[in-house]
Amino acid sequence: MSDFSDLYDVIHRRRDVRAQFTGAPIPGPTLDRILAAAHAAPSVGLSQPWDFILIEQPGLRDAFYAHVRDERAAFAATLTGESAERFARIKIDGVRESTMSIVVTYDPDRGGPAVLGRHAIADAGLYSVCLAIQNLWLAATAEHLGVGWVSFYREPFLRALLGIPVGIRPVAWLCLGPVTHLAELPDLERHGWRERRPWQQAIHREGWQAPAPS
Amino acid sequence: MSDFSDLYDVIHRRRDVRAQFTGAPIPGPTLDRILAAAHAAPSVGLSQPWDFILIEQPGLRDAFYAHVRDERAAFAATLTGESAERFARIKIDGVRESTMSIVVTYDPDRGGPAVLGRHAIADAGLYSVCLAIQNLWLAATAEHLGVGWVSFYREPFLRALLGIPVGIRPVAWLCLGPVTHLAELPDLERHGWRERRPWQQAIHREGWQAPAPS
Numbered sequence: 001m002s003d004f005s006d007l008y009d010v011i012h013r014r015r016d017v018r019a020q021f022t023g024a025p026i027p028g029p030t031l032d033r034i035l036a037a038a039h040a041a042p043s044v045g046l047s048q049p050w051d052f053i054l055i056e057q058p059g060l061r062d063a064f065y066a067h068v069r070d071e072r073a074a075f076a077a078t079l080t081g082e083s084a085e086r087f088a089r090i091k092i093d094g095v096r097e098s099t100m101s102i103v104v105t106y107d108p109d110r111g112g113p114a115v116l117g118r119h120a121i122a123d124a125g126l127y128s129v130c131l132a133i134q135n136l137w138l139a140a141t142a143e144h145l146g147v148g149w150v151s152f153y154r155e156p157f158l159r160a161l162l163g164i165p166v167g168i169r170p171v172a173w174l175c176l177g178p179v180t181h182l183a184e185l186p187d188l189e190r191h192g193w194r195e196r197r198p199w200q201q202a203i204h205r206e207g208w209q210a211p212a213p214s
Numbered sequence: 215m216s217d218f219s220d221l222y223d224v225i226h227r228r229r230d231v232r233a234q235f236t237g238a239p240i241p242g243p244t245l246d247r248i249l250a251a252a253h254a255a256p257s258v259g260l261s262q263p264w265d266f267i268l269i270e271q272p273g274l275r276d277a278f279y280a281h282v283r284d285e286r287a288a289f290a291a292t293l294t295g296e297s298a299e300r301f302a303r304i305k306i307d308g309v310r311e312s313t314m315s316i317v318v319t320y321d322p323d324r325g326g327p328a329v330l331g332r333h334a335i336a337d338a339g340l341y342s343v344c345l346a347i348q349n350l351w352l353a354a355t356a357e358h359l360g361v362g363w364v365s366f367y368r369e370p371f372l373r374a375l376l377g378i379p380v381g382i383r384p385v386a387w388l389c390l391g392p393v394t395h396l397a398e399l400p401d402l403e404r405h406g407w408r409e410r411r412p413w414q415q416a417i418h419r420e421g422w423q424a425p426a427p428s
Contacts, residue, residue, distance in 0.1 A: 006220035007356040011251045011349055037225045039413035041348065044365055046402040048411055053418040060420065075333045083328065092331070105422075111408060114297065117306070117365040119289045124365050126337070127385065130344030134255065135225055137345075138352070142221040151258055151331040151338050163422045171341065188260040194325060197262055199253035204267040206274065208319075208377045 010142045013182055017146030018091040020179040021098040030143050034176075037139035038104075043128035044118050047111030050129045050171075053103040053162055058096075063161055064153070064173065065095040071152040090191050093150045099177030103162060104133055106169045129171045136174070146179035224356045227396055231360030232305040234393040235312040244357050248390075251353035252318075257342035258332050261325030264343045264385075267317040267376055272310075277375055278367070278387065279309045285366040304405050307364045313391030317376060318347055320383045343385045350388070360393035 035052060043049060055061060072092055079087055095101060106129045118124045137147045150173045158170045188194050249266060257263060269275060286306055293301055309315060320343045332338045351361045364387045372384045402408050 007224050007352060008247065008251060010221050011254050011353065014254070014256070016256050033222065035417060036413045037222060039416055040225050040228070042228070042230050042351070042363065044363075046400055046408040046410065048416070051416050051418060051422075053420075053422060055420055057420050071334055075328075075330070078328055078333065087330065090330070114289075114292055116289070116301065116304070116402065116407060119292065119366075120285055120368050121365050123340070126340075127344045127347075130341045131348040131351075133341075134345040134348035135352075137256070138221060138349075139225065149256065149258075151335050152333075154334050165422060168422070186260055188330065193330060194260040196260065199250045202253055202262070202265050203249060204265060206267075206269055206271050208265075208267060208379060208382070 006142070010138050014137060014141040015146065015182045015186060017148040017175070017179055017182070018094050018187055020146055020181060020183070021094040021175065022178045022180060023097055023099055024178040026099050026145065026177060030145070034136055034139040034143060038132045038136035041128065041132035041135045043131070044124040045111055045116035047115050047118070047125055047128065049107045049110045049125045050132045051105045051107065051168070053105065055101040055103065060161065061095050061101060064101070064158070065093070067154070067157050068093050068095060068150060068152045071154065075152065086191055086193050090187065090193065092152055094148045094175045095150060098146070098148065098175035102136070102174045102176055103158065103170055104129060104172045104174065105164060106171050107167070108169070109167060126169070126171065133172055133174070140176060141182070145177060146182060148175040149173070150175060220356075224352050228351060228355040229360065229396045229400060231362040231389070231393055231396070232308050232401060234360055234395060234397070235308040235389065236392045236394060237311055237313055238392040240313050240359065240391060244359070248350055248353040248357060248359075252346045252350035255342065255346035255349045257345070258338040259325055259330035261329050261332070261339055261342065263321045263324045263339045264346045265319045265321065265382070267319065269315040269317065274375065275309050275315060278315070278372070279307070281368075281371050282307050282309060282364060282366045285368065289366065300405055300407055304401065304407065306366055308362045308389045309364060312360070312362065312389035316350070316388045316390055317372065317384055318343060318386045318388065319378060320385050321381070322383070323381060340383075340385065347386055347388070354390060355396070359391060360396060362389040363387070364389060
């Protein structure tokens, strides 16, 4: 391994946290480093189309949690048999237990009208926002914090809750805060929902065709 | 700073490389670490919907380069005056000079039909693919390699070139390889195309409203 193995350590330790949040405070300088790391992500045409809405108010988090609970029920209703039983055991959010939440948004008008590199691929700006989210996630992991991306919500609900203007798209609701520990296995693997596949199976050479033998 | 400052160093050194590729070989174990890091990204419902097509053949890269050149001309034709002059000086790809390319794709059917966490947000799987791309980018940076994301292309062209099946979406063409150095400033900032904004301007509190005073 190289002198930079810490990066790999962080990448492989990182987990999507639901149940391990302690609610303890996040020191201001720690949060600043995490947000600056997110903002250092690459973006198409240097458009930096992301914003971060920090949410600590219990009222806002309780309202979001109630919405998530309803969406969870809607998803559960699409499942039957073993899937339904497995899903019933899975905790899908730590909205109320985590220290704070961060909503990440995408502004397609920033840097416009001619965003260099976006004329052919309309979603390229949205991709940039996701790169910033991964920086945030890794930085939080390096700071011994947990992050949980909650995706059981409807965008119009979130837009109304936070007064997000028309034209700005909410991309993620992230729970953030100190944790008791990061799990060794992803929750969904531990609950038998789905397994990780070996990375070699995702590799193709010189075209789609069949995956290369590993 | 914490014991994990290398992660921050990597995040802030990372650049979107166009002109600094040397074409030198990438050791196999290095490439393996980078691909395994990409594959360790979080994904909605643990769907791991990404694939990586490694491209070394000059013929494929030349064909893609010719297409990028045409798309560059199409974008240039939308610019006038100072923007047009600035853009003329900007190198937009290192497809031929870099050691290899990696095309990253998204398979919306993987893990289906009920992908946990994707029922309400159709794009959540696409977001996962971008998180893997940022892991790849940071791992390459830690290995002293450069990455350049080329977005001057049309998806149907790339699909045809690499035999990517209908239903699988190409998300990124990444150039990868050793570099002479990573630039201190992003190319687009150095060329006066656009400036980085202070991260504090991207922060809002408890709702969209106005950004918080820093």
